[in-house]
Amino acid sequence: MSRTATYNTTVRWTGEHWGHLVMGNGPEMKFSAPPDAHGHPGVFTPEDAFVAAANTCVMMMFVWATERFKLKLLSYECRTEGIKLIELDRTEIFTRLLFRPVIRIAAGGEPKTTIEARTRRALQAAQKYSLVANSVKSEIVVEPELIIET
Secondary structure (H helix, E strand, O other): OOOOOOOOEEEEEEEOOEEEEEEOOOOEEEEEOOHHHOOOOOOEOHHHHHHHHHHHHHHHHHHHHHHHOOOEEEEEEEEEEEEEEEOOOOOEEEEEEEEEEEEEEEOOOOOHHHHHHHHHHHHHHHHHHOHHHHHOOOEEEEOOEEEEEO
């Protein structure tokens, strides 16, 4: 049987191109549009939030998948780029999210090829079960660097 869960955020305009964000889970922060959209540098933007939501969700699902696939995760770091298309009428859309995770896994006595195959399956599962990745229209591309340590 299906079920639902609800998440919330509250934003408040604080003047000019500034806002304040309160997340339902507790954190608060100021935000702005990016500098190329009349915003301010060095501060959280909606574009950052979009890319970060996908990146953090995929990472958490990968951690879950490594446990499920009995992999010994040593480290995970992922740079994700959101590629934005700006149309002639100035409408914008993220067309692609490019994930470049660097993943270190311990072989634990198993052949490297076996561990690499399981790690790739774990990455596929992370993408499949990521709420955020499943909720966006953008193409999702994952280009991992896998380091299997013996």
